[in-house]
Amino acid sequence: MTEIFNEKTIGSIECLGKKFPSEEARRDFYLEILAERLKDPTFRGIEGFPVGSDEAILALSDPPYYTACPNPFIKDFIEFYGKPIIEASKYDVTPFSLDVVEGKNDPLYAVPSYHTKVPPKAIQNYLLHYTKPGDLVLDAFCGTGMTGVAAANCANPGRDLTDRFSVYEKGARRAILVDLSPAAAFIASIMNSPLDEHLSSGVSGVLGEFIKKEILPLYTFKSGNAVDHFDYAVFSDWGECANCGGSFLLYDVIIDTKKPCILSEYPCPHCGAIIKSESAKKSFEAVFDPWINDTTRLAKTSMVLISKKVGNRAIRTKPTELDVRHYEEVGSRVVSLVPAKLEYTHMTHERNNLPEYWGITHIHHFYTRRNYYSLARIAGIKDAQLRRAALFCALTIMENNATRRNRFYIDKRRPNGSPIGPLSNTLYVPTLQTETNIGRKMLQVLESLQKVHSSWPKTRSIVSNQSATNLAQIPDASIDFIFTDPPFGGNINYSEQNILYEWWLGIKTNNQAEAITNSVQKKRIQEYTHLLTLVFSEYARVLKPGRYIVVEFHNSSNTVWHAIQHALEKSGLIVANVALLDKIQTTLHQDHKAAAVNKDLAITAYKPIESLIRSCVLNSQISQSVWDFVKEHLKHIPIIKERDGLINYISERDPRVLFDRMVGWFIRQNVYVPLSHQEFRAGLVEKFLERDGMIFLPDQAKEYDKRRASVSTAPQMELFVSDERSAIEWLTNFLKSNPSTYQEIYPEFTAQLGAGWKKHESKPELQRLLEDNFIEFDGFGECPSPIHIYLSSIFKDMRGLDKSNPSLLHKAKNRWYVPDFNKAQDLEKKREKSLLKEFETYKTFTGRKIKESRLEVLRAGFRAAWAAKDYKTIIGIANKLPEDTLQEDEKLLTLYDLALTRAADGI
Structure with a gap:
């Protein structure tokens, strides 16, 4: 499609297919439409509608590209630039597997000051991989609009970026930017349109002369x-x-x-x-x-x-x-x-x-007093375009310099x-x-804008000031890719800190739907999770099937991490990968605080294709639907992840993680899967290929084998023991390679039970874990194969001995080992029965709170109650648990959420 933004042709410009004699005429035309919309109480009732008068909103807006309120022209933008949905099979983009390391020295990144930003080049990595020129990109927590800057500058991404990709297409992508904050949306509108003449003309222009004449003499x-x-x-x-x-x-x-x-x-x-x-x-x-x-x-x-x-x-x-x-x-x-x-x-x-x-x-x-007076002079400029340019300069210095x-x-x-x-x-x-000296700083901004003029976006994004919890202007399945950096718990109270920005705009944040934790706003982790779920549900609705969303995560709280994952899964999106997004430079706070997080995570999820949903809901053969899900899910997981010349273990390909993803997906579709973990694992081995403990499709395994052949060290799974489930996983990995006696296991296992253990989770006895999940060789009969292989490889005098050799049997006696499939199934059934028996004690508990519990017992009991449609039991037990127990376990939280919904609907 031909570029038409701000392009003058024979004394006219075009905007969304309409011709106007000038930019001023374009603004006047759309301002008149916006003014009429503002008279409609229904329009003002849109979630997150900012607090401000009609006059203040119209004075700040530059429609149709930016409105200082919910943008009513987004649908027109999508109809003009959007592409029809192609079959998911034709969108064959493989998952992005690289960690992204991009510094903050991008000149465009440095222009506006704000609480948090992501360097545009970091976002361009994902855009070049997941999208094509002209694709629609959405960011509903846009901040200063760096996603839009990245989308526009894909037209000329530079060698430092393109060298990373074997396949990519140059060309601008089209961004739809949304933010609850009027200050953020305003800054994003300037950053995502061709540079205004008042800004591009520098210190010698009208704005520069105003500053030199009216502001500088004050200092x-x-x-x-x-x-x-x-x-x-x-x-x-x-x-x-x-x-x-x-x-x-x-x-x-x-x-x-x-x-x-x-x-x-x-x-x-x-x-x-x-x-x-x-x-x-x-x-x-x-x-x-x-x-x-x-x-x-x-x-x-x-x-x-x-x-x-x-x-x-x-x-x-x-x-x-x-x-x-x-x-x-x-x-x-x-x-x-x-x-x-x-x-x-x-x-x-x-x-x-x-x-x-x-x-x-x-x-x-x-x-x-002097700085307030200076800013009041700037905010009082009568000419709308000059005022917008002046306010942009003022807001770019506000956070670091003006207060x-x-x-x-x-x-x-x-x-x-x-x-x-x-x-x-x-x-x-x-x-x-x-x-x-605000005057001097604003002149410095004008000088810097002249220097970055050549790299400034040449195309326009569309910007809307509203809540991300309701994006009704965006049609279903119309977005090609989403990059988003949502608020994380109580890290930053955006609306409260933005009073220093928004005062000068005359419009302030409507924080009723602000997704944060905040005591005055009466928002705990539950309310935060609910708001994020609404947001991700909207993301899932507008995203095309088979397409991706990347969520940047920056928080050291487990509770917030689980809230993000829970919101993603509840929305119907499926997590496919978690990778590093390193912005390199740290803040003074991160340098001096040991617990401060200085690297972000990029969570990649995708929207399942329609055929997978139909298979799940309509297929009477549940087992076939399970394998349909696994096959589709494996397509969306990276095949190889490398760092520092080594191949990393991809946790999403771990059989246990695949099992949890599968169960979570079917639960969301209200379908019960009568398949144990052991049965699922056996099916994986039968239907797919396993490499280094990870599951692959046949063509993926070939690609992995080719790269694996050039690396001597196998990828190692990182495992942190924090509850009973991870303790069992650690023991499984340990005993697979080291069948050992209790005395040998004990010191190794105890060393894992450190400070990372969950607060309300009771620590299990090692003997009980071994008896419920593994087998101890009693010294009678033949030596089990796992122990025989281990002893033969470790001890020279055991090599070549028959499995019934007395010396071998003596050495093998009392060693614990990982059972084969049939025995593991029996153990799993026995363990499940034991867990459900213990769950009965929770059901009969009469105290106010169950201060300490076993997560495995709760998970087994919740699963059984859900399968039996006994939602009352799930809700009753959940109400007796400490808040952290429920909020920090997505499996319990998912079943509790569903139980509340089913009970409310009378199902």
């Missing part, structure tokens, strides 16, 4: 006999001694210039008492605030330093009385945007209690001190605060 200081513009000023809090009551400027006492560092404790300059910074009192003052027409109690601060860079050297001076008077004069001017009082939120009132400990009660208290959160830091790397930006993911205001 002047006395430099000798002249007046000059500074880069930044430093403000310091005042402290108060709890011992003598004296107050003092903290800048004068907390800095050790010899080490150099900021002291964690220091003497009171009045009485000498030692004060610890973590518990130090702030000094407050009551001041009249003309902007809110009221007296406020604020933490007392003073300007202590002014810095200007001359060449490569920073010139630091103490502010003069003239400098202070200039600051106070600017801070007393009338502002067009009267500051609002902060709403009660987790970040402002519960986590930090900003009103109590900082005196921060209104939005402008996060800014110096009082910007820290002034002193250490060995910064002996003279320098700004280092805010403490991420908090609204913390430091003791030493940097006031950045």
